Amino acid sequence: MATPKLEFLEGFEQRMKLVAAIDSIINRGNRKMEFEKLFESGQLDNIILSVLVFIMERTLTEDEDCTLDSIANFVAQIIPEYALNLSSEIIHKLTEYIVKDILQNGGEARYYPVMRYGQGMDQLRIRLIDDKLIDDRRGYVLNYQLTDQGYDLLFRTKEVEQEISFTIEELKLRELIKRKNYKKAIGQSANLVQMIRQKKNDIRQFIQKVRENIYDVNIEEFERLVAGTYTLLEEEYGMMNEIREMIVLSEERLKEEENTRGALDEQMSKARSEIAVIRRNINLTISEQKELILERLSLSRIYKETIADSFALSRARYYDFEQLILKPLENCAENNISSFWQLLNPLFKPNPDRTLNLLTLYERQARLKQEEETPQSIVVEELGEDTELRRIKKINDCNLEFIRSLLEFANRRRESFRFGELFQDLQSNEPLFNELTADDLIFKTILKLYDLQVIDLNKWKAQQEDVVANATGELDVSYCLYRIEYAQPDLYGIKKLEILKPDEQLFEQEITTRIGEELFSRRIAISDFKIEVSLE
Amino acid sequence: MSDIKTALKIYRRLLEKGQLDRETEGDLFLEFRNGEVRSILAEFEEELDFKAIEIAGSIYLLPNSGNGVLGFTTKDLRESVATDARLVDAYLLSYISMFILYLFYGGRNRNPKQREFLRISKLIEELDRRFALALADREEAQVLEEKYALNYTRMAELWDSKQDFEERGRKTKTGTILNTCRLLERENLLRLVDEDRELRPTRKLDDLMLNYYLDDSRVTEIKGFFEGVGPDA
Numbered sequence: 001m002a003t004p005k006l007e008f009l010e011g012f013e014q015r016m017k018l019v020a021a022i023d024s025i026i027n028r029g030n031r032k033m034e035f036e037k038l039f040e041s042g043q044l045d046n047i048i049l050s051v052l053v054f055i056m057e058r059t060l061t062e063d064e065d066c067t068l069d070s071i072a073n074f075v076a077q078i079i080p081e082y083a084l085n086l087s088s089e090i091i092h093k094l095t096e097y098i099v100k101d102i103l104q105n106g107g108e109a110r111y112y113p114v115m116r117y118g119q120g121m122d123q124l125r126i127r128l129i130d131d132k133l134i135d136d137r138r139g140y141v142l143n144y145q146l147t148d149q150g151y152d153l154l155f156r157t158k159e160v161e162q163e164i165s166f167t168i169e170e171l172k173l174r175e176l177i178k179r180k181n182y183k184k185a186i187g188q189s190a191n192l193v194q195m196i197r198q199k200k201n202d203i204r205q206f207i208q209k210v211r212e213n214i215y216d217v218n219i220e221e222f223e224r225l226v227a228g229t230y231t232l233l234e235e236e237y238g239m240m241n242e243i244r245e246m247i248v249l250s251e252e253r254l255k256e257e258e259n260t261r262g263a264l265d266e267q268m269s270k271a272r273s274e275i276a277v278i279r280r281n282i283n284l285t286i287s288e289q290k291e292l293i294l295e296r297l298s299l300s301r302i303y304k305e306t307i308a309d310s311f312a313l314s315r316a317r318y319y320d321f322e323q324l325i326l327k328p329l330e331n332c333a334e335n336n337i338s339s340f341w342q343l344l345n346p347l348f349k350p351n352p353d354r355t356l357n358l359l360t361l362y363e364r365q366a367r368l369k370q371e372e373e374t375p376q377s378i379v380v381e382e383l384g385e386d387t388e389l390r391r392i393k394k395i396n397d398c399n400l401e402f403i404r405s406l407l408e409f410a411n412r413r414r415e416s417f418r419f420g421e422l423f424q425d426l427q428s429n430e431p432l433f434n435e436l437t438a439d440d441l442i443f444k445t446i447l448k449l450y451d452l453q454v455i456d457l458n459k460w461k462a463q464q465e466d467v468v469a470n471a472t473g474e475l476d477v478s479y480c481l482y483r484i485e486y487a488q489p490d491l492y493g494i495k496k497l498e499i500l501k502p503d504e505q506l507f508e509q510e511i512t513t514r515i516g517e518e519l520f521s522r523r524i525a526i527s528d529f530k531i532e533v534s535l536e
Numbered sequence: 537m538s539d540i541k542t543a544l545k546i547y548r549r550l551l552e553k554g555q556l557d558r559e560t561e562g563d564l565f566l567e568f569r570n571g572e573v574r575s576i577l578a579e580f581e582e583e584l585d586f587k588a589i590e591i592a593g594s595i596y597l598l599p600n601s602g603n604g605v606l607g608f609t610t611k612d613l614r615e616s617v618a619t620d621a622r623l624v625d626a627y628l629l630s631y632i633s634m635f636i637l638y639l640f641y642g643g644r645n646r647n648p649k650q651r652e653f654l655r656i657s658k659l660i661e662e663l664d665r666r667f668a669l670a671l672a673d674r675e676e677a678q679v680l681e682e683k684y685a686l687n688y689t690r691m692a693e694l695w696d697s698k699q700d701f702e703e704r705g706r707k708t709k710t711g712t713i714l715n716t717c718r719l720l721e722r723e724n725l726l727r728l729v730d731e732d733r734e735l736r737p738t739r740k741l742d743d744l745m746l747n748y749y750l751d752d753s754r755v756t757e758i759k760g761f762f763e764g765v766g767p768d769a
Contacts, residue, residue, distance in 0.1 A: 100655075107652045107653035107655065107734075108650060108652075109643075109651065109652075131652075133727065133729065133736060139729075140727055140728075142729060142730070302592065302593065305592065305593065318750040318752060319750060319751075319755050319758075320642075320644060321638050321641060321642040321648070321750065322638060324755060324759070325634055325638070325758060326642075328762040329631055329634060329688075330631075330670070330688045331688065332687070332762060336762070337623055337626070337627050337687060338623065338626075339761070340627065340630035342602055342607075342761060343601065343630065343758075344633055345598075345599050345600070345607035346587075346598040346599065346601060346749060347598075347723065347725055347741070347744055347745075348607060348725075349553070349723050350551050350586070350599055350606040351599075351607060
């Protein structure tokens with residue numbers, strides 16, 4: 001049975017919009033008791049609304065970022081008013097809870113059922129804040145701002161129902177300047193800048209909405225925004241110029257006064273600096289207006305193109321992702337697994353380097369390296385195996401150099417010597433010395449050699465077997481000798497080395513390492529081993 | 537410039553970046569609408585097995601599903617996991633990628649996009665829940681008819697064996713997810729923000745999903761793929 005038309009219920013959905021917005025705060029989803037229990041009943045509602053007001057304040061001033069950090073700072077400021085004392089870590093988490101879980105509903109869309117009499121129930125999407133991802137030098141930074149719904153809610157809670165009209169604002173400003181009430185005029189001119197910025201924000205949010213889903217946007221909204229903004233702007237543009245001329249006149253009058261009197265009294269100097277502020281605001285408004293006109297043009301273009309595209313798509317429907325892709329993925333036959341990439345192919349960038357680039361034949365990780373070049377902010381995770389391999393290779397190389405130096409030193413001395421003497425000699429080769437002392441490698445290696453007691457080169461030559469590269473980074477004398485022999489076939493003419501500990505003599509050394517700006521030093525004490533040399 | 541040169545120039549740009557934007561390269565973008573240039577590109581598309589489509593001020597080059605020359609191969613996907621990755625690792629990576637797409641665009645409303653961002657912790661919860669169904673099913677498999685393929689159960693077990701909620705090692709749940717996300721990030725589909733705790737789709741992903749990927753006209757192609765009769769499957 002059709003309901004008789006009741007006129008007083010016309011536009012009822014407008015009233016429900018406010019209820020829906022408030023409901024999203026009061027009956028918030030994603031409640032986390034760890035935060036909720038910190039507050040007495042209703043306290044958190046007050047804080048959430050305060051956060052919204054703070055975001056509004058920031059949104060209207062484009063020069064100031066509204067990041068999670070700045071919101072957290074604000075929350076930290078107001079928390080004592082609620083007789084609470086929370087650590088800054090908790091405040092940060094609380095802010096994240098308010099912004100992401102409550103105001104953004106954990107990223108998910110939130111709907112509220114609203115009755116449109118005559119048309120039936122409708123689902124109204126509630127979104128009080130929006131965020132903009134900015135690619136900053138610090139990485140991606142999120143900037144929060146109010147949506148139209150957010151403004152609507154806040155204006156209705158305090159400001160008059162309708163936003164203060166532009167023209168009234170301007171008229172007020174003109175009157176104020178006429179009366180030389182500069183102080184108030186400064187506030188008014190700042191308001192003009194803020195309002196024009198707000199309009200710019202509206203347009204940006206609208207473009208975003210169009211891009212996301214054209215079906216969510218109705219034509220009236222577009223017309224209101226475009227027609228309204230454009231006519232208003234054209235009028236504004238002329239009037240702002242008039243105001244600027246008036247400011248110029250005021251400045252001239254001040255100048256004349258200065259010339260005739262010789263100097264300006266305190267009141268007049270104040271007036272002059274106030275006029276300068278107004279002038280700056282007016283100039284700012286005019287340049288912002290120019291940008292706004294340009295943005296409006298791109299808005300119309302994007303809207304028209306998206307509408308045109310959507311005609312082609314309006315007949316097309318979306319399939320059910322879960323039924324068509326996810327479930328078959330869970331049930332697929334083994335031989336299909338290797339073809340799964342085909343599902344992702346249409347979304348991925350073309351990948352011609354892989355097949356067309358000859359270098360990939362020679363470079364072990366060519367493809368990964370190439371990919372690193374494109375998006376510079378992304379750090380490709382280094383695979384564990386690769387780092388480990390590099391570390392082992394480095395240790396092997398250091399050990400090799402140490403054994404080589406040991407043989408070479410023995411050949412030079414041609415008689416037994418102490419570890420301390422070898423150590424002093426190594427200091428002349430600074431890069432090698434630094435490598436050997438980092439992580440105390442040289443001391444560990446000499447201890448291992450002492451453990452072996454003898455390096456019998458003749459014996460090694462006699463029973464040489466196939467040597468494989470040492471895979472663990474442990475000292476492998478045989479591997480070192482094999483590599484040294486390649487460049488030095490006589491192994492420096494050494495027959496045998498014996499590492500002995502004839503007495504309790506200690507070798508002590510202060511080793512300094514530089515990490516960043518800091519210098520660290522440590523003291524090492526080790527038995528001063530004696531190395532007996534037998535030559536060929 | 538001759539039409540063929542223009543078409544090649546567009547093709548080259550698309551090959552380099554995968555897309556051509558009106559905002560940065562307006563002239564070349566408009567040339568795409570030139571009938572002659574468009575028809576030359578159409579021949580490239582046919583012979584080289586890709587599509588060039590225009591969506592909201594950007595032209596995208598999309599390799600067709602079976603295109604192994606311009607697209608990815610399973611080996612590539614495995615390399616994204618690790619050099620020693622097994623087939624089951626690549627399966628998990630593909631599955632997580634698809635699951636992320638599902639959480640973002642699996643809505644059954646007129647607008648399939650159902651969220652603005654996705655926290656990694658939420659993604660782990662959802663994956664846990666999904667795989668838990670398969671594991672519970674495994675336990676009852678003797679009495680009930682088997683619902684999942686064996687491989688899927690094995691993948692669920694692999695996921696279940698990964699630990700350390702907070703740790704980021706490659707073999708943990710978070711590490712596995714981040715590995716998948718980084719691949720998608722390199723393809724300019726996702727952004728990892730808030731110290732790698734949150735995922736956001738890029739404009740490219742929104743464009744492609746809402747205007748092409750989810751389109752009903754692809755149903756036959758996808759069904760064909762799963763039936764093993766898809767192009768080059």
